[in-house]
Structure formats: structure tokens, C-alpha cells
Amino acid sequence: MKHYFKILFLILGIVVSTFSCQKQDEIISDINQYQVPSIETARTYFNDRANLGNLDINYSFRNGESTLNSDWERSKAKKYKDEPQENIDILYTPIYLPTSGNAKGFIGTVEINGELQSKIIMLIYTESSNDNAFSGFMLLYDLDGNIEYSYKYSEGQRIAEGLPSLGTTNANRNNGDDCNNPFDSVGCFIDWIGGDWFGIDGFIENEEVVVIAAGDSSTGGYVNDSDFGNPGFNIPMLNDPYSGTATPWWLSNTVSPNAVSIVMALELEHASLPEAQWLLNEANQEQLESIASFLNDNRVIDRDTVPSEFENDGVDQNQVTEISQEALDFALTMINSLINNPSVSYEYSPSNQSNNNFQDFDSFSEVEDFYQNATTSSSSTFSTDRDKFTHSFNLWIFSYAIHMDIEKLIPNGNSCDCIEVVDVITYLSGNETLVAYEQIGDYWTDISSQENTIKVSVKGKITHGLNIYGFPWKRSEIYVMHVTYNHSTGLITNYGINLY
Numbered sequence: 001m002k003h004y005f006k007i008l009f010l011i012l013g014i015v016v017s018t019f020s021c022q023k024q025d026e027i028i029s030d031i032n033q034y035q036v037p038s039i040e041t042a043r044t045y046f047n048d049r050a051n052l053g054n055l056d057i058n059y060s061f062r063n064g065e066s067t068l069n070s071d072w073e074r075s076k077a078k079k080y081k082d083e084p085q086e087n088i089d090i091l092y093t094p095i096y097l098p099t100s101g102n103a104k105g106f107i108g109t110v111e112i113n114g115e116l117q118s119k120i121i122m123l124i125y126t127e128s129s130n131d132n133a134f135s136g137f138m139l140l141y142d143l144d145g146n147i148e149y150s151y152k153y154s155e156g157q158r159i160a161e162g163l164p165s166l167g168t169t170n171a172n173r174n175n176g177d178d179c180n181n182p183f184d185s186v187g188c189f190i191d192w193i194g195g196d197w198f199g200i201d202g203f204i205e206n207e208e209v210v211v212i213a214a215g216d217s218s219t220g221g222y223v224n225d226s227d228f229g230n231p232g233f234n235i236p237m238l239n240d241p242y243s244g245t246a247t248p249w250w251l252s253n254t255v256s257p258n259a260v261s262i263v264m265a266l267e268l269e270h271a272s273l274p275e276a277q278w279l280l281n282e283a284n285q286e287q288l289e290s291i292a293s294f295l296n297d298n299r300v301i302d303r304d305t306v307p308s309e310f311e312n313d314g315v316d317q318n319q320v321t322e323i324s325q326e327a328l329d330f331a332l333t334m335i336n337s338l339i340n341n342p343s344v345s346y347e348y349s350p351s352n353q354s355n356n357n358f359q360d361f362d363s364f365s366e367v368e369d370f371y372q373n374a375t376t377s378s379s380s381t382f383s384t385d386r387d388k389f390t391h392s393f394n395l396w397i398f399s400y401a402i403h404m405d406i407e408k409l410i411p412n413g414n415s416c417d418c419i420e421v422v423d424v425i426t427y428l429s430g431n432e433t434l435v436a437y438e439q440i441g442d443y444w445t446d447i448s449s450q451e452n453t454i455k456v457s458v459k460g461k462i463t464h465g466l467n468i469y470g471f472p473w474k475r476s477e478i479y480v481m482h483v484t485y486n487h488s489t490g491l492i493t494n495y496g497i498n499l500y
Contacts, residue, residue: 034088035111036077042091042109043072045116052145052186068120068186069096070107071301074321078249080108092249095120096319098194104253104319118143120186124164129256131264132156134235137164138250145186156235253321255296257289265295265323266331275335287338290348291331294471297350298327330469337364343499349465349472357434358465358472367468367475382483382492391483393497400430402437402497404483406456421445426458426481436463440478453493457482459500 037045052068071094081088088110095105102125109118120141127135133156140148152160163183182192235250247264255265259279268276279288299320334346349358361367382391391404407422424443428435438461446455463476477499484494 033113036089036091037109037111037116039072039075039091039093042075042093042107042116042118046107046109046118046143049118050143050145052143068190069098069315070094071096074301078247080110080249090249094319094321096315097122098190098316100316100318101193102252102254102318103193106249108249119148120145122186122189123250123252125252129258129261131251131256131258131261134250139163139183139189141186141189147184150183153235158235253299254318255292255323257285257292259283259288262288262291262295265292266328274339275332278335278339282339282342284345286347287345290346290473291335293350294348295323295327295331297348298324300324326469327471330471333364334468334473337368341368343477345476347463347474347476349474358467359434360467360470362469364468367466371475371477382495389483389485389492391492391495393481393495400428400435402460402462402481403427403429404456404458404481406483406485408454421454421456424456424458426460434465436474437461438463451486452488453484453486455482455484455494 075091075093077089078092079088080090091109093107093109095107097103097105103123105120105122107118108121109116111117120143122139122141123134123136124139125134125136134153135155136153138151138153140150142148147163149161150163151158152162152164163181182188251264255261259276262279263271263276266275270276271280283291296318299317300322301315301320303322303325338344338346361370381394382389387409388405388407390406392401393403394401403426405423405425405427407424409420409422421443426437426439428437440459440461443456443458445457447453448455457480459478459480461476461478463474465472465474467473479497480500481497482495483492485491486493
């Protein structure tokens with residue numbers, strides 16, 4: 001009997017094990033049923049099946065043709081969904097929309113159990129920064145250009161289903177248009193956001209958004225489910241935005257002025273890297289804004305393109321998905337220079353006519369060598385009278401001078417310990433096209449009765465316009481200027497300009 005039970009338990013164990021393996025195989029099979037197709041396979045499938053006749057519409061919002069400007073050459077694999085029960089990677093093909101507003105589009109293609117599916121997805125961002133989680137509207141269209149569904153998200157959470165709706169006064173320019181709603185079709189959507197009188201910026205700024213429930217007749221039809229097209233999931237916040245993985249499919253093309261967005265734009269692989277640490281812990285908001293603005297201004301269709309040679313062919317630069325390699329290298333080099341020179345700050349100066357006069361430098365090390373010589377090669381002049389003396393720091397390299405006008409009050413007894421400094425004013429003269437000066441805070445004094453001297457110090461920021469690697473930036477550094485005046489002799493006994 002004992003032997004019989006042993007055999008029975010052995011058989012049950014085999015059955016359970018076999019069933020468990022089968023279930024595991026089913027799970028693995030389910031996870032692996034999605035494959036990323038090649039670019040050529042996806043493009044051929046899309047071109048063969050796309051029927052976007054509704055791009056040819058009665059133009060409701062602007063004059064001009066609606067076109068789906070896709071860039072198959074820039075396609076890449078992206079993680080679309082990552083959950084225990086389902087893991088989907090897609091081929092992401094950017095669409096260049098006719099707007100500088102905060103929106104983007106792409107074609108998503110995936111192979112499911114050997115069969116291809118392709119969807120046209122549009123994203124409208126309702127917040128200026130969408131770096132940790134998506135906030136906005138996600139619209140999905142089939143290959144006939146018809147809307148399939150729309151979701152509204154806030155901080156990655158799906159909060160509503162249905163099409164956004166404009167106010168009735170703004171939805172259409174006139175009666176009889178082909179577009180009952182700007183979101184009915186791909187053609188209506190592209191026509192709307194490219195409109196020269198309203199467009200996407202007004203949609204976001206005016207907050208004239210009403211979410212219409214799916215199935216409402218005013219949406220133009222029921223919002224249907226589809227396979228991979230209807231995600232049915234929240235878009236989670238990034239737990240580790242510094243992991244070096246590809247940028248999320250929902251991330252805006254525009255680099256936001258915050259550390260997370262810039263770390264991802266620079267493709268820094270780990271938060272422990274010195275550049276990432278500086279961005280996360282040391283950079284101030286002005287520096288983050290300058291770096292983000294610089295990266296956005298140097299977007300190109302092809303990363304190896306020199307930014308100055310960028311030809312947009314009608315593509316708005318905010319729609320371009322790449323930052324030039326030259327600009328990426330420059331930003332990383334500048335950050336390292338700032339790490340090594342914490343007293344220095346740089347401000348991006350977008351190209352304009354005055355920047356043509358900026359002094360040219362080929363490297364940041366050349367810049368720092370230049371500035372070491374700039375202060376050590378200075379001279380000074382001064383003038384004095386009973387109630388005022390002026391000291392001028394002549395920094396000849398940039399052909400400018402910083403003057404200290406010091407007004408003092410001396411009683412009849414002429415005793416130095418009774419002298420009072422009434423005011424100190426510093427100002428710039430000379431080459432003000434390339435140089436700016438700003439006095440910071442109040443002056444301070446050190447009066448010595450024994451030596452009959454007055455030492456006056458003041459802090460100021462000196463800013464110069466530079467072209468580094470051909471990019472226009474303004475370099476600033478804070479200095480302390482001090483002058484020591486001997487009242488008995490009427491002479492300047494000591495002076496200096498030093499880094500703060």
C-alpha cells in the first residue's frame with residue numbers, strides 16, 4: 001500500500017509539473033508574441049494598406065494641403081508597454097506635424113503572432129514639462145485615418161476616455177466643413193494644428209477642453225477598442241529616468257529646463273556620472289534653462305548634420321527628434337568646464353547680429369587660459385579730492401574699464417576713524433557691446449585708524465560675449481574689487497580685483 005501511494009504521488013507530481021511547465025510556456029509565449037518588424041517591412045505594410053483619402057478635405061482651419069510627413073529613416077524600436085502580463089516593443093516612426101506647439105505624432109508598428117499591425121498615434125501635451133509622466137491627450141487613428149479612441153492622461157494616470165472637444169465657437173471656421181470635430185480624422189487633426197489662426201497653442205492655453213464620453217454621437221462614432229492600439233493601461237512615471245535606455249515614446253521632443261529632461265537628452269547612462277550629478281545637484285535654474293534652450297535650438301533631422309546647415313524642408317524644429325552630435329558634445333564639455341570652474345556661469349545667447357562681434361575660441365581650456373591673463377594683465381588709474389576718489393580697473397584685453405566712485409565724509413578734525421564712506425558706485429565704460437557689468441549688493445569697508453587708511457570693497461558680475469566652437473554664449477564670473485586709500489597722503493596704497 002505504501003508503495004502504491006508513492007507511485008500515485010509520483011504520477012501527480014509529474015502531472016502538476018507538466019501543467020506548470022505548460023502554463024509557464026503559455027506565459028512566455030504570450031510575452032514573446034510581439035515582435036518589432038524591420039523598417040522596410042513596416043514601411044511596405046503601411047504604404048500598401050494606408051488609405052488616407054481623408055487628408056484631402058475641405059480646409060476648415062487653414063489654406064494648404066494636409067500631409068502626413070513621416071520619416072521612416074528615423075524609425076527605431078521603443079518600449080510601448082511593460083507590464084507583467086504584457087510586454088510590447090514597437091517600431092516608432094516619427095511624424096513631423098505642422099506646428100511649433102507641444103504636440104507630436106508617430107506611426108507605431110508591431111508584429112503580433114506573425115501578423116503586422118500599424119497605428120497612427122498623436123499626442124497633445126497639456127503641461128509644459130512631461131518628463132516623468134505623460135499629461136495630455138493620446139489620439140489613435142487606423143490606417144484609413146479614422147479616429148479609433150482617445151484618452152486623457154494626468155501624470156501618467158488615465159483619467160478619461162473620449163475625444164477632446166473645442167468650444168463651439170472655435171471648433172469650425174464655417175459651416176459645411178468636412179470636419180465636424182478637429183479630431184475626427186488624421187486629416188482634420190493635421191489641418192487643425194497647422195491652422196494659422198488658432199491651432200494647438202490656443203487649445204492648451206485657453207483650456208477649452210471638454211472630454212466627450214465614448215459613444216456620444218458628437219464624436220463622429222463609437223471609440224472602438226483595437227489590439228495593441230488601445231493600450232488599456234496607465235503610462236507610468238519613470239522610476240529611473242537615468243538608466244540610459246531609449247527615451248520613452250510619450251516623451252515630448254522639446255527638452256524641458258529641468259535636470260531629468262536634460263539628462264535624458266544628453267543620453268547620460270547613470271545618475272552617478274559627474275555630468276548627471278552636476279545637473280541634478282549643482283546647476284541652478286538659469287543654467288538649466290540655458291542648456292535646454294541651446295539643445296532645442298540645435299535639433300536636426302540627422303544627428304551628424306551641422307546645426308548651421310540644418311534645412312528644415314518645411315519641418316518645424318520643435319518636431320525634430322534628434323539633437324546634433326556637435327551640440328551634444330559641446331554641452332557635455334561645457335558642463336565639465338563648469339564642474340572644474342564653479343565660480344563661472346554660462347548663459348546661452350541665441351544667434352543675432354551682435355554675436356558676430358563675439359571673440360572666437362576653439363575650446364573651453366582656451367577660454368579659461370584667456371581669462372587668467374585678463375585679470376593679471378590689468379592696470380589702474382585713480383583720482384582723489386577731499387570728498388571723493390575714483391579708482392578705475394582697466395582690463396585692456398576687452399577694452400573696457402570698471403570704475404569705483406567712492407564718496408566720503410570727513411569732519412574738520414580730519415581724523416581717519418571719523419571718516420564715513422557715504423556711497424560707492426561701480427560702473428562700466430568702454431566696449432559695452434561685448435561686456436556687461438552688474439554690481440551685486442552693498443559695499444563694505446575696513447577703516448584703520450592706526451594706518452589712517454580706508455579699504456573699500458564691492459562685489460560685481462562681469463559678463464562677456466564669446467563664440468565657443470562657433471556657438472554664442474555669455475560667460476559670467478563674480479569678482480571682488482577693493483581699493484585702500486591713505487587719507488594722510490591722499491594716495492591709493494593697495495588695490496585689486498579677485499575672484500569671489
